[in-house]
Amino acid sequence: MLSKPKIVLLWLVFLLSFISLFLSSWIILPAPNMFLLTLAVGAPEVSPWLFLLNSLSLLLSFFYIRRRKIRRLSFIFNLIGLLLCAWVLVNIPLTEIQMDKDMKQGLGANYLEKIPVQIRAKMQTHPFNLVNFFGGIPLEKTRYQKDIIFASPAGVPLKMEVYQPPEVGKYPAVVVIYGGAWQYGNPHANSEFNQYIAHQGYTVFAIDYRHAPKYQFPAQLDDVRTALNFIRKNAAAYEADPERMVLIGRSAGAHLAMLAAYQPDAPPIRAVVNYYGPVNLPGGYKTPPFPDPINTRAVLKAFMGGSLEELPNQYKIASPINYLTHPLPPTLLIYGSRDHLVEARFGRQMYERLDNSGNTAVFLQIPWAEHAFDAVFNGVSNQLALYHTERFLAWALFKQ
Template sequence: MFYKKVLSWLALFLSFTSLFLSSWIIIPAPNMLLLTLAVGAPEISPWLFGLNLLCLLLSFFCIRRHQLQRLACTLSLIGLLICASVLVNIPLTQMQMAKAMKQELGADYLEQIPVQVSAKMQSYPFSLVNTFRGIPSGKTRHQTGIIFATSAGVPLKIEVYQPPTVGKYPALIVIYGGAWQYGNPRANSEFNQYIASRGYTVFAIDYRHAPKYRFPAQLDDVRTALNFIHKHAVEYEADPERMVLLGRSAGAHLAMLAAYQPDALPVRAVVNYYGPVDLVEGYKTPPRPDPINSRAVLKALIGGSLQELPNQYQIASPINYVTHSLPPTLLVYARHDHLVQARFGRQMYERLRDSGNTAVFLEIPWAEHAFDAIFNGVSNQLALYYTERFLAWALFSQ
């Protein structure tokens, strides 16, 4: 009898817990502590779906008291429905992404990619198996702690990921995010290793952080890194004529600025994962809720408020550098992003297109900021699939 009571209360507790975790798929996080749940919950929705289903079965078969059973089953059913809202949207989102790629790059863009390159890419935009086992990656070579510059006494380093065999490969320069205040080149190492195993030399670069170092220190460091990579490309088996910039969040902001400068080193393309593009409007209309205090973050970067330094906010906004001859740009944004709102990514896409540039805008309906921190998550599988194809198109078909 005691055993049955314990099992009943355990089933009820698990139902509450699974619903609590699942609820962050639809509830916006009010602070940084809960933001982790809001980022992760959609990405592990297949796991949570299974957990809710298990709780439903436990509640139905193990709870004898009718009221408790009904409560636990209701909680589990709500959790199942929330998780299903992600899973049933995957095929539609996949089709919309495929349509956007063909619309902007050409209906035959995949045919322009060499067979030996396309053969290495993921075969499917989403794999439930990969959600549970992880995305398979190949062997790579990894060099760490390479100092490319010392700025204001701060040593700046590069992590280099290379394919397993010696050769000459196109280069992907990766810039990490972190509100311009924290982070390091070791971030997103799974992605860097995966891309290197597919035949790219990946450079993950560093930059100085705010608030101690204010803008444009970060941009200066990125440009210094690009010059270093260009100069030492042969040493690291990279092709200086085939380089792409990829950044996440603050890193995407810096990638766009570096690529769009009038005197920028030429790159084949830019990949922007949920990056700020208009700091003026971002300051004026922060997200709600605003878990990182966006205005405080921008003031730390620029050195003051929009009212105090309006020109600096303009200078630091990539959207103000759009001209008619920029590298092709892939923009990947999350519709539920409460750090960098997806509407800014769409505005950047429209500005680029109106100026005669090639741009692709991909939006993930259920995702939150930094969704790709879960490398084998639902959203990153989709983003990675189309990022791979964009990179191959930009570097091998032109």
């Protein structure tokens, strides 16, 4: 008969096996609500850690669980967890190959040769690096300014943050627009990304905009356009080149970035980067994802001020996919196959429309990734996205 301490240890080890499987299961399970969405976003991004956790739990079960039925169940839990993690890890090199192929297809087989050697030397050397995963992607020193007010529409102060390379100079401008269902967020979001990109040789402007439901479309687009005008007017003060500008957005921010860049009267924009952004609002309203943790229709109603049935024309005007009547800046679209907020099929639809209309576009899809996959900066998906994003930026802004 087992002593009380051994029984406690047995159940602790078994609990670890269960927890390991529970966390790993969100690599494939779709989240039914916003609370569980955090797990669905994070699990694949930390899959190497989860692989180690399942391995440790398996070893502990072998050594410390003596009851056969409990040990067998614990083994099953850990083996399933290991298989789920292995699915991501095995797919990393295959995804690297596919993404490289897609970049060359969109930009040309020799697109990297058009980037100056000194720029290429600063970039990540591998699409995925285990050292960076466990130790973090190195962030070098940059200059940083915050709380820069660029406008006050309706009495709402709109601020921006500016990240600059450590040396004084004149750099291409990268304008970053945060996501948050058009309802929340601030310019400090994704600050690690902004710092990293600034050190690569860009002046990064992280801008703000008014939020729904109090302020509805087109207020957000107006604010982005106001920010672009402010940046162009004051470019010299921030060591930015207004003729070499790229817009980068995430989710709702990607939607605004595309809309701003695609306007017929938009200022000169060299390129747009869209991380999992809505492109077809009527399509998203008619066929929301399942499960639908964010309640897509409610979000769109809050943003637009009504339903698709009530405002069909406004939904059309607010959809980047309807702006393909004139030449557009090159566009990089990055989506996760498991995205249950903005499904990857819309990103592919946008890519196909851009490509068929003669515009330069690249569509990258990450098989295991959910919405907001880059919330884990050194995670699996963000490393792949960052690797190709910095090459796309350099191609658009430095190509010879």
